Amino acid sequence: MICALTADGLGRLGLPSDVQDAFPTAFRLGMGSPGRANLLADTGDDQARQWLWGGPENAVDATLLLYADSEPTLASYAGELISGIDAAGGQVIHRVTPTPLPRPGPGETAAQTVREPFGFADGISQPIIKGTRRWMRRSDAIHAVEPGEFLLGYPDTRGFFPPSPQVPAAMDLGNLLPFAEPTHSRGALQPDFGSNCAAAARDLGRNGTFLVIRQLAQYVDVFNDYVGEAAKRYADHPAVPEQLDPELLPEWIGAKMVGRWKDGSSLVRYPHGPATRKQSGGHFRPDNDFLPGAEDPLGERCPLGAHIRRSNPRDSLAPASKDELSIVNRHRILRVGRGFDAVGANDPEEQKPGLLFMCLNADIERQFEFVQQTWATAWQFHGLENEVDPITGRGGGMGRLTIPSPRGPLNLIGIKDFVRMRGGAYLFMPSRSAIRFLARLNSNGG
Template structure:
């Protein structure tokens, strides 16, 4: 906690780690060999200031402390700790492994340089254990990342002596990136990938994982507090109700469905026991144990000012939530019956309903003839859901290998290994992520499977039981959307930009599309830059290959920040592979609720599934969405959901100029949220068996 408290206060961070060398002269020789190979590569192979393709390092060095067996590593780097380590895992794991495989406790390696850091989750846990607090460190440009520093340096050196054409190129770097070198055209194919080796145990997985129940148009969320002093009978009665009514399997239930997930205290109070050292939560990651309202998580998520947890309606330390239940139904009467039953069972078990939220599916686009939705052939298709700002919702989603959606054929950039979302399956690097587990002795009836190991080693003790298998972490956040403020700003900004540039083609619709990165009908700016109607939803575009400078879809737009695809580096295939490690599966829904005065509050109950909260959801929020220096930009956050004090700005680059939107207010306010674990059917049965 002391280390986390010192992180993420500016655009850069510092890391100090001390590891213990393994005994023997051979290990010291291997360490020297690794140092030599890294040094030669840095001098002869990599570009200046780069390690492989990693460009976020300001300074880094290993030192074998004289007269000791301690190896010290210290580094100044841009961005978050999570993004820094993910860069090494994806781009330079062999170098890390070559050095640190000679120290105690490092993840298992092969041939000195292989595996090790590629087992990303275990590597990051090991790295955290090596860290010591940094007493002081220096940053010359605390609010700039290395991309912006390099751009500023190029501008300063080149603009004074430039010709007219060259000056235009330099000016284009404001709000954009350097023009890439010509490359052969790349084609994104839609060929279906081979079936996965691992078959999903669909009957164990809650159905929300396979889709957000769009056909069940009515829904309601209950946020529940679980007291400390519940009897075993009360807990069992409620869990029996949950397991009987929760929906499992790949498919949308015909008439009704229910999803359930638990916070850390909810699991503990409902009977989870048998973790390492008898702490039931010891095998769960720190982000989940901390909870979303923790000050360290708030700094990562940019929950400050009006978004601060002490202003939330639910999920803060003042109004904690230990479980969420979301009921879905096709008809309003069926939903009302589901809600009534859930409330009756919850209060009857001695629990308290802290908050509830009526969820809706809005099938009507805004009144804009140019925004009417059409299929890819120009013909109207099944009504699509729209969020309250007027944009088609649910357009961009990862497709999980092994699901029915994956069997229908999809662009390879969207196909993601199940282990990125579910425990008990291999991730994109081919490893089984560390899963929440309990001691085998606690599972007397053998309900849970054994934890799957990446490699079986003779003499190892029996593995623990896998409580996490077929489960996932559910991130829930209630966002109030200030729809009138958004519409008014788009009108004002369009008028101002038209006056500043003399371009009367700038309209409120154009401004809104540039901010999001799509037109309201779901068509992309990349492939429909002029907003022609009836073009249909498209999602297989490659940002780096088709729009590298953001002249169509601005670099700071919402969709680029949420999923940069191939645009963050020169090796596009590598960038797509890296991006798959940060995908989330969105399963949320819009809401509308009336206050006592009849005023309607509109917003989004954002929900997403991921196997690693820090590497996936928090990474996206901190490194991409909330970063004021994303893609080398300066002082800009996500234009649609970023936290601002009214002085926000947004760059819209084009061939010869940059249109700057200024005085941007905050369009979304966080009203509540939490981190929850969505258990499998067997995990629920295990909890019941302990009562």
């Protein structure tokens, strides 16, 4: 089980207002606030007043993420928790039931088996946290980041410590929390044994992080109809490569919008067909070590405005530049998507499948909100104009995507809205010591 709390939830637990004020502004205001809505393009039928949860009329104090290896175990566990919530005077506002994860076959990775509702392999591109086993393998070094990009209390890629909420020593009667470090700059030594820490502030955030959750409805039928109609419309366009199998044209259109084929292989490395068409699926691992700026600077393979290029531009502006990779990695998020069917969405208005988007970041504004506002929904991006993310952007039927080619560009127009926001929240995921501290607040008179 994973528990995460909103700003309102921290207040209900008895955390004093002056301590709450030490949390980042985005977290305190909440995803459903008017200011954040403008940043995230949560307007129109995406606005918070129409959400199933997390909006002004159905705000939440916390979320519980429950995982189990079998349906009976999960149902039993959920029943016990809900009974406890009811007994404490609480209420379950909303439930989302993702579809069970498939078990990878021999030689397969999770990325080959987990698909989002549009049918594309999901969870391929992730940052690699230094110090983890994955990092020790020295693979995909372009994605390596410092722990402080995702965990409070540790240096980030620039050597600074992300801002972390603190509490006075007098509040931590059980000495549950670590001491707050007075220095937040490169070269800081931890801990500092040369000073008296008895009255030092305590670090409530250390080993915690911020969780972003967005429940998204996905219009699979609208997406499939669009790529099918576009394939017919542009079948004879000179930008369509001669090497492409005509049967793959609808998937090619969709791949140009996403930046990958449905099997997870990148357009940068496989421009004319999915990798699994050329090699055994059991031995194929989706590629993620490509540099689009160096390998595809004009976007003739993967369009400059494709979803994956907007979500993580890598070296697009300065080909093969380590400095740009370092800057871009400052905006990375550690994300996971769990698909659900129409029943699992628990949505009476939208009988659609969808995705429960979740990500971790130490700085909501610099990471998640930056990606959403500056890259995904920006109408001007990397020299493009009047285009937004063709998958998650809300173009209102006026979306477009420029697909460059050596024989002239193909301009996809009339891209419809394929995704709708149905609920979400910004949450603080505390460490174990912070959970024990928060659980004792009321008993301590806090």
